[in-house]
Amino acid sequence: MASVGTLSFFAESAATAEASLLLLGKTDARRKKLGFSAVRGGGALDHGVNISKTGSRRLFAGELWVSFSLNGLRRRCGCDRGRVSRQFGVRSSVDGDREGEEAEEEVISGDAAEDALQEVIEKSKKVLARQKDLLRQIVEGKEVVSSIKRGSINDEQEVGSLSGNDDSFSSLNVASSGKVLEDKFSSRKVAASFAHPTAVDTSVDLSSEAVGDVKSKASSRGITRDLETEGITPYADVDILHSPRESSLQTAQSKIMPSLLPKINESSDLTDDRLGSLTKINLESASDDADPGAANGEPNFAATEENENPPPLAGANVMNIILVAMECAPWSKTGGLGDVAGALPKALARRGHRVMVVVPRYGIYPEAKDLGLYKRYKIAGQDMEVNYFHASIDGVDFVFMESPDFRHRGNNIYGGGRVDVLKRMVLFCKAAVEIPWIVPCGGVCYGDGNLVFIANDWHTALLPVYLKAYYRDNGLMKYTRSVLVIHNIAHQGRGPLEDFSIVDLPDHYLDLFKLYDPVGGEHFNIFAAGLKTTDRVVTVSHGYAWEIKTSEGGWGLHEIINDNDWKLQGIVNGIDMTDWNPEVDIHLKSDGYTNFSLDNFQTKKPQCKAALQRELGLPIRNDVPMIGFIGRLDHQKGVDLIAEAIPWIVSQDVQMVLLGTGRADLEEMLKKFDSEYHTKVRSWVGFSDKWPTG
Numbered sequence: 291m292a293s294v295g296t297l298s299f300f301a302e303s304a305a306t307a308e309a310s311l312l313l314l315g316k317t318d319a320r321r322k323k324l325g326f327s328a329v330r331g332g333g334a335l336d337h338g339v340n341i342s343k344t345g346s347r348r349l350f351a352g353e354l355w356v357s358f359s360l361n362g363l364r365r366r367c368g369c370d371r372g373r374v375s376r377q378f379g380v381r382s383s384v385d386g387d388r389e390g391e392e393a394e395e396e397v398i399s400g401d402a403a404e405d406a407l408q409e410v411i412e413k414s415k416k417v418l419a420r421q422k423d424l425l426r427q428i429v430e431g432k433e434v435v436s437s438i439k440r441g442s443i444n445d446e447q448e449v450g451s452l453s454g455n456d457d458s459f460s461s462l463n464v465a466s467s468g469k470v471l472e473d474k475f476s477s478r479k480v481a482a483s484f485a486h487p488t489a490v491d492t493s494v495d496l497s498s499e500a501v502g503d504v505k506s507k508a509s510s511r512g513i514t515r516d517l518e519t520e521g522i523t524p525y526a527d528v529d530i531l532h533s534p535r536e537s538s539l540q541t542a543q544s545k546i547m548p549s550l551l552p553k554i555n556e557s558s559d560l561t562d563d564r565l566g567s568l569t570k571i572n573l574e575s576a577s578d579d580a581d582p583g584a585a586n587g588e589p590n591f592a593a594t595e596e597n598e599n600p601p602p603l604a605g606a607n608v609m610n611i612i613l614v615a616m617e618c619a620p621w622s623k624t625g626g627l628g629d630v631a632g633a634l635p636k637a638l639a640r641r642g643h644r645v646m647v648v649v650p651r652y653g654i655y656p657e658a659k660d661l662g663l664y665k666r667y668k669i670a671g672q673d674m675e676v677n678y679f680h681a682s683i684d685g686v687d688f689v690f691m692e693s694p695d696f697r698h699r700g701n702n703i704y705g706g707g708r709v710d711v712l713k714r715m716v717l718f719c720k721a722a723v724e725i726p727w728i729v730p731c732g733g734v735c736y737g738d739g740n741l742v743f744i745a746n747d748w749h750t751a752l753l754p755v756y757l758k759a760y761y762r763d764n765g766l767m768k769y770t771r772s773v774l775v776i777h778n779i780a781h782q783g784r785g786p787l788e789d790f791s792i793v794d795l796p797d798h799y800l801d802l803f804k805l806y807d808p809v810g811g812e813h814f815n816i817f818a819a820g821l822k823t824t825d826r827v828v829t830v831s832h833g834y835a836w837e838i839k840t841s842e843g844g845w846g847l848h849e850i851i852n853d854n855d856w857k858l859q860g861i862v863n864g865i866d867m868t869d870w871n872p873e874v875d876i877h878l879k880s881d882g883y884t885n886f887s888l889d890n891f892q893t894k895k896p897q898c899k900a901a902l903q904r905e906l907g908l909p910i911r912n913d914v915p916m917i918g919f920i921g922r923l924d925h926q927k928g929v930d931l932i933a934e935a936i937p938w939i940v941s942q943d944v945q946m947v948l949l950g951t952g953r954a955d956l957e958e959m960l961k962k963f964d965s966e967y968h969t970k971v972r973s974w975v976g977f978s979d980k981w982p983t984g
C-alpha cells in the first residue's frame with residue numbers, strides 16, 4: 291500500500307473543549323490495527339493513539355477516516371489516495387504552547403472527498419437557511435419594536451398611496467410620525483427605505499413620477515429643507531438601484547419571499563450600481579446618525595436622536611461587510627482611523643449587516659480566542675505565517691491577525707524601515723482578502739455572497755488590488771466589491787519603483803502604482819493603485835472630499851482623485867456614542883469630575899472645568915476661556931499655527947491645555963510651551979484617552 295502522506299493534527303485540550311476529534315478506521319479491524327478508537331469531546335487526546343499527541347503519523351491509503359469539529363464546523367476526511375492539504379489546523383494546548391506548529395490534516399481522495407464535500411455543502415445549506423430565518427426574525431422584530439416606539443401609525447393614507455401595502459417594510463418606515471418622515475427625507479434614509487423592491491411592495495411605482503409624488507408629499511407636509519443645497523439627491527439612489535435586470539429579478543423574488551426576507555444568495559451579489567447606493571445608504575446613514583448636524587453646522591446631539599429614531603435597518607440590502615484596518619480602538623489606536631474601525635462596524639451591525647473587522651494582533655487581547663488556523667504567505671521570498679484570533683463583540687466579528695511581524699508593536703504600528711512596513715502591509719492585505727474563505731466566525735465563513743470589503747488608508751489600499759488581480763481577473767469573487775476610505779491622504783505608501791517586486795503582482799499592474807509628482811519624481815505609490823482599483827472611494831467628510839481634489843489638499847494624488855470623481859463620496863464620520871458621551875464617560879466619575887448631559891451641562895460642565903484646572907494646577911476660574919488641543923503632532927494638523935500664535939494667545943486672559951505625540955520637533959515644542967508659559971499653559975507629550983485624569 292502506497293503512502294499517501296503524513297497526517298498531523300492537534301486537538302484543543304479538555305479545558306477549552308472547543309474542538310472534538312473523531313477518529314474512525316474504515317473498518318473495525320483496521321481501526322484496531324492502527325490502534326485508533328473513536329473518541330469524542332475535548333478529551334480527545336486522552337484516547338486514541340499517539341498520533342494525536344505527537345501530531346504526526348505516516349498514513350496509508352484506505353486506512354483511516356478523520357472527522358473533527360473546529361469551533362462548531364464539522365470536517366471529515368479520508369485518505370484513500372489523496373493529497374495533503376494544509377488548510378485547517380487543530381492545535382493542541384496539552385503539551386504547552388505549540389505556537390507555530392501547523393496541522394497538515396486533510397488527506398482527501400476520490401469518493402471519500404466527494405462525500406465529505408457533499409456533507410459540508412448540506413450542512414452549510416442548513417446553516418445558511420437557519421441564518422436567513424434568524425435575520426428575517428431579527429428584522430421583523432426590530433421593525434415591530436421601532437414602530438411601537440414611534441407611536442401609532444398615523445399617516446396610513448399617505449402610506450397607502452405610497453406603497454399600497456401597510457404590511458411592507460416601507461410602510462413601517464414611512465408611516466410614522468411626520469418627524470420621522472422628515473428625517474427620512476432629509477437624511478437620505480428615504481433611499482434606504484425605498485431602495486429595494488423587497489423593502490417596498492412590488493406594486494410600488496418607483497418611476498420618476500412616483501418619486502416626484504413622494505417629493506411633493508414631503509413638501510406639502512411643510513418639509514422645506516433644501517436637499518440640493520446639502521448635496522443630497524435621495525431620489526437618484528432609487529433610480530440607480532432599479533436597473534431593469536434587478537427589477538425583474540427582485541419582482542420575481544418578492545413573489546417567493548416574504549417582503550422582509552434578506553437576500554443571501556448568488557442573485558443578491560453586489561452589482562456596481564447597488565454598491566454605489568449601498569455605500570451611501572449604509573456607511574452614510576451609520577455616520578449621519580452620529581453627526582446629524584454636520585451638513586448645516588448644527589451641534590451634534592446624536593445620542594438623543596439615535597434613541598428616538600433607531601437607525602434604518604438594512605432590510606433586504608443586508609450585506610457581509612469586512613472592514614480591514616491597521617488599527618482598531620480600543621485595542622490599537624494612533625488616531626482617528628482606530629476610532630472609526632472600532633465604532634463604524636458596530637453601527638453597521640446594528641442595521642442588520644453581518645460585519646467583520648480584520649486588524650493585526652499587536653498584543654495579547656484576552657477577549658479574543660485563538661481559532662487555531664494557520665496560513666503561510668510568501669512575502670518577498672520569505673515565508674510568513676499568520677494565525678487568527680476571534681472575538682464577537684456587539685454583534686461584530688473582530689478577527690485579529692497574529693504574525694511575528696505584528697507582535698508587540700504597541701502603538702508603534704507604522705514604525706520600522708520602509709521595506710519592513712511595506713512587507714507588513716502586503717502580508718496583511720494578502721491574508722485579509724482570503725479571510726472570507728478561511729476564517730469561520732460563529733462556525734460559518736462569510737464567503738463571497740453579498741460581500742464588500744472596506745479598506746482604510748494606504749496601509750490596506752493593496753486589498754482592492756489583490757481582490758482584482760488574484761480573484762476578479764480570474765473570474766472569481768466576481769460580485770465582491772471594495773470601498774477604500776481615505777482618512778488621511780498625506781500618507782500614501784510611497785517608495786522607489788523597485789518596491790513593486792515586493793507586492794507580488796503581475797507585471798502589467800506596475801502602471802497602476804506609477805506616479806510622477808514634482809516632490810517624489812516617478813515613484814511607486816500604493817494609495818494611487820488602490821484608488822484606481824477600488825469600486826468606490828469614501829472620505830471622512832464632504833469638505834475633505836472637496837479638499838483632496840485640489841492640488842494643495844491632494845498631496846500629489848489629486849489628479850487621480852479627480853479622474854475617479856465618479857466613485858468618490860464624502861461621508862461625515864460618526865462617533866462612538868458610548869465611549870465619547872459625557873453622560874456616561876467613565877473618566878468623568880471621580881476626582882471632582884462629573885457626568886453631564888444636555889439637561890444639566892450648564893452647572894455640571896463648569897464642575898468638570900474646575901476639576902481639570904485643579905488637577906493641572908491652573909487657577910480655578912470659571913470665567914477664563916480654556917483652549918484644548920488633542921491630536922497627532924504633525925504640520926498637517928496646524929500645530930505650527932499654534933506655535934505662531936502662542937505669544938499672542940498667552941498675552942490674553944486664557945488657559946491652554948495640549949496633548950499629543952508625533953514629530954520629535956513638535957513634541958519638543960509642546961514641552962517648551964509648558965515651561966515657558968507655565969502660568970497659563972499645560973502640555974503633555976503622550977497618548978491617552980483619559981489624560982489628565984490618567
Ligand SMILES: Nc1ncnc2c1ncn2[C@@H]1O[C@H](COP(=O)(O)OP(=O)(O)O[C@H]2O[C@H](CO)[C@@H](O)[C@H](O)[C@H]2O)[C@@H](O)[C@H]1O
Nearest residue numbers: 625626627777778830920921922949950951976977978979
Ligand atoms: N496623543 C493623543 N492622545 C489621545 N488621543 C489622541 C491623541 N492624538 C490623537 N488623538 C485622538 O485621535 C483622534 C484623531 O486623531 P487626529 O486628529 O490626529 O486625526 P487623524 O489624522 O488620525 O484622523 C484622520 O482620520 C479621522 C477618522 O477618519 C478623521 O476624522 C480625520 O479627519 C483624519 O485626519 C481624535 O479622537 C484625537 O483626539
